[in-house]
Amino acid sequence: SAVISQKPSRDICQRGTSLTIQCQVDSQVTMMFWYRQQPGQSLTLIATANQGSEATYESGFVIDKFPISRPNLTFSTLTVSNMSPEDSSIYLCSVTPGNIPGELFFGEGSRLTVL
């Protein structure tokens, strides 16, 4: 298993500002994933954070809007840039230790509200 800590757990932000979400894992993992869950919607994969290389973004998500860092095998950050009210969501960090295919461990999520 893996224990994931996310910070902040929630925040209220002003339009046009940026916020960085941190994700810390208690063990080394190869792949870390960032998901977004908009109100009433499903979880949508934003990108896969790989250590030592650039993140891989899914369709509809770009690095300028959601820059990601992955400095080591236990830590990653996601920045939501130039926020608008449409960015109000829960952002979730997840990892797969790899023992069980398809088993993702999730953080508590970071609930962002953009005014």
Place this chain on the structure above:
Amino acid sequence: AQRVTQPEKLLSVFKGAPVELKCNYSYSGSPELFWYVQYSRQRLQLLLRHISRESIKGFTADLNKGETSFHLKKPFAQEEDSAMYYCALSGNTGFQKLVFGTGTRLLVSP
């Protein structure tokens, strides 16, 4: 394109009643299907995988490729089953990248 549909946002049953949470998927290849659950004030966690054919907490799910469905069933619901349930699919991009449905909230009343 990969898509997962959970038609019910809310399913309300009484304790002891059977439960079926519906999940339909769209995928041209051979998918791997999963059910995730989120209990109140807890994190999202894996409940079961179709490839393991296991029963977890009394829940089972059978992959029906003909109907492209992966419904989650339990013969006798318990109050502690009340939670948000998400169906998820993994295609040829690897097990780790999952496409989730919108979720169904199960409410089991005494």
